[in-house]
Amino acid sequence: MNTLHTDVAVIGAGTAGLAAYRAARAAGKRAVIIESGPYGTTCARVGCMPSKLLIAAAEAAHEAHHTAPFGVHIDGTIRIDGHQVMGRVKSERDHFVSFVLKGVENIPAEDRLVGHARFIDNLILNVGEHTQVNAHSVVIATGSVPSIPDAFQVFGDCLIINDDVFNWDTLPKRVAVFGPGVIGLELGQALSRLGVHVRVFGARGGVGPLTDPAIRDYARDTFQQAFHLDPDATILDMARDGDEAIICYQASNQMAVTERFDYVLVATGRVPNVKGLDLQHTQLQLDSKGVPVFDPHTLQCGRTSVFIAGDANNHLPLLHEAADEGKTAGTNAAHYPDVKPGHRRAPIAVVFTDPQIAMVGQRFADLPANGFVTGEVSFEDQGRSRVMLKNKGLMHVYADQASGRFLGAEWIGPRAENIAHTLAWAYQQSLTIDQMLDMPFYHPVVEEGLRTALRDASAKLK
Numbered sequence: 001m002n003t004l005h006t007d008v009a010v011i012g013a014g015t016a017g018l019a020a021y022r023a024a025r026a027a028g029k030r031a032v033i034i035e036s037g038p039y040g041t042t043c044a045r046v047g048c049m050p051s052k053l054l055i056a057a058a059e060a061a062h063e064a065h066h067t068a069p070f071g072v073h074i075d076g077t078i079r080i081d082g083h084q085v086m087g088r089v090k091s092e093r094d095h096f097v098s099f100v101l102k103g104v105e106n107i108p109a110e111d112r113l114v115g116h117a118r119f120i121d122n123l124i125l126n127v128g129e130h131t132q133v134n135a136h137s138v139v140i141a142t143g144s145v146p147s148i149p150d151a152f153q154v155f156g157d158c159l160i161i162n163d164d165v166f167n168w169d170t171l172p173k174r175v176a177v178f179g180p181g182v183i184g185l186e187l188g189q190a191l192s193r194l195g196v197h198v199r200v201f202g203a204r205g206g207v208g209p210l211t212d213p214a215i216r217d218y219a220r221d222t223f224q225q226a227f228h229l230d231p232d233a234t235i236l237d238m239a240r241d242g243d244e245a246i247i248c249y250q251a252s253n254q255m256a257v258t259e260r261f262d263y264v265l266v267a268t269g270r271v272p273n274v275k276g277l278d279l280q281h282t283q284l285q286l287d288s289k290g291v292p293v294f295d296p297h298t299l300q301c302g303r304t305s306v307f308i309a310g311d312a313n314n315h316l317p318l319l320h321e322a323a324d325e326g327k328t329a330g331t332n333a334a335h336y337p338d339v340k341p342g343h344r345r346a347p348i349a350v351v352f353t354d355p356q357i358a359m360v361g362q363r364f365a366d367l368p369a370n371g372f373v374t375g376e377v378s379f380e381d382q383g384r385s386r387v388m389l390k391n392k393g394l395m396h397v398y399a400d401q402a403s404g405r406f407l408g409a410e411w412i413g414p415r416a417e418n419i420a421h422t423l424a425w426a427y428q429q430s431l432t433i434d435q436m437l438d439m440p441f442y443h444p445v446v447e448e449g450l451r452t453a454l455r456d457a458s459a460k461l462k
């Protein structure tokens, strides 16, 4: 076994790990980055980018099927070629992965270790069977893995996760999706629009990340008009027969329905990927799920020189947060014991369904019971949205009664990915509702809908 001494050892070459490595090097320290799987990051290989590519194909199919209300008729057949759909998803995905790989190749070879990292103690790691790393500081950036309830193992190799979807050579005929969270809604709707027979089953009534009951109910009703979605499904039986998965569930009319599927996509949440790290060999304090207890501002685990960033800490499992956290963890690892809070941006989350879902600032669930008002707008009669035939949506903006400050928003509606940024920038600047209303709104744009919600909040504040 080789022995290697370094200032900072980073475990995981995903988005957070690469940012941590670069930050430690920028601070003038010796650093190594350890990776056990394929280079390329979860986001580019099996996450953000391939899912958005599949959604783009689905949107093209959907638009082609919905031109008639404009008086535009496609009289020939609209043909979805599953091989070509998956061909583009994979080739464009590879293009995005190649950018990441170029960045990895620019890291000096002696700084890149390949193998599974395990803790021997707080600051000693074994990498595979070949190298022992002695570090002054360690950054854990091992990402997350799907959490799959045992009951689904009955489906054998019909059980798949998001990674498997992006390996398909063509589209299957029938897919059951468990979990109407972010992944289940995005992929379920996309597959349905591409002609796949889709059933989405949930537990406990959740729809995406929404916490405002009125918005959640509106989203549920909207998606239910487009594809089969039961957020609180009663599953009567699950079995495997030959090449097929069999699911017996209670339909909305209370009748038992049995259907056969090619695949069962389990998207029931993700958990920090820390199990194989042998954390029991460290002195780190672990929470009830075995994840190191850490400070969300500095990412430091207790008072040690171990830091944890990105999906591995499950604090804000999103791409831009992983990048920010990696930078903070890498900088603090390099400067330990001089540890400082990193930059935190306004909370923002977007789900790339149609209509899109977005959340900015404080979630409805985190607001106090009293002391705030809710401004509302429906996009059903909103001018620009009606023009485009995208007039589905409901938005709530929350404002602090005492100060008039914008607190947050949850909504489903057109162009939410863009409006979310306007709102996140306002939140980060601590603007009041009236200050936001002093800003320009062009005509006719979807943002005029946001203005209606802000005016409603402003009236309620008075």
Ligand SMILES: Cc1cc2nc3c(=O)[nH]c(=O)nc-3n(C[C@H](O)[C@H](O)[C@H](O)COP(=O)(O)OP(=O)(O)OC[C@H]3O[C@@H](n4cnc5c(N)ncnc54)[C@H](O)[C@@H]3O)c2cc1C
Pocket: 011, 012, 013, 014, 015, 016, 017, 034, 035, 036, 037, 038, 041, 042, 043, 046, 047, 048, 049, 051, 115, 116, 117, 118, 141, 142, 143, 144, 162, 183, 273, 276, 277, 309, 310, 311, 312, 317, 318, 319, 320, 322
């Ligand atoms: C289907 C899907 C769609 C998504 N879409 C979006 C989106 O649209 N927008 C958004 O903001 N976020 C999205 N996300 C979330 C986003 O992809 C993640 O938040 C982000 O990729 C996390 O980066 P990370 O660096 O923490 O983890 P990763 O990129 O997963 O990196 C972790 C790395 O650690 C390595 N590793 C693990 N254990 C060890 C070990 N013991 N030794 C050595 N190496 C190890 C792994 O092999 C991996 O390469 C999506 C996720 C999924 C799954």
Ligand SMILES: NC(=O)c1ccc[n+]([C@@H]2O[C@H](COP(=O)([O-])OP(=O)(O)OC[C@H]3O[C@@H](n4cnc5c(N)ncnc54)[C@H](O)[C@@H]3O)[C@@H](O)[C@H]2O)c1
Pocket: 149, 178, 179, 180, 181, 182, 183, 184, 186, 201, 202, 203, 204, 205, 206, 207, 208, 209, 267, 268, 269, 270, 316, 317, 318, 349, 350, 351, 352
């Ligand atoms: N657009 C984006 O930013 C984007 C896209 C995809 C993923 N992500 C990230 O990935 C994370 C994980 O996504 P996810 O969708 O796996 O998790 P999630 O937590 O968003 O959703 C999991 C869903 O599964 C349901 N569920 C749990 N157990 C179930 C069961 N036994 N049967 C049926 N349903 C069950 C839950 O009630 C919930 O609705 C997200 O939190 C997000 O951070 C982000």
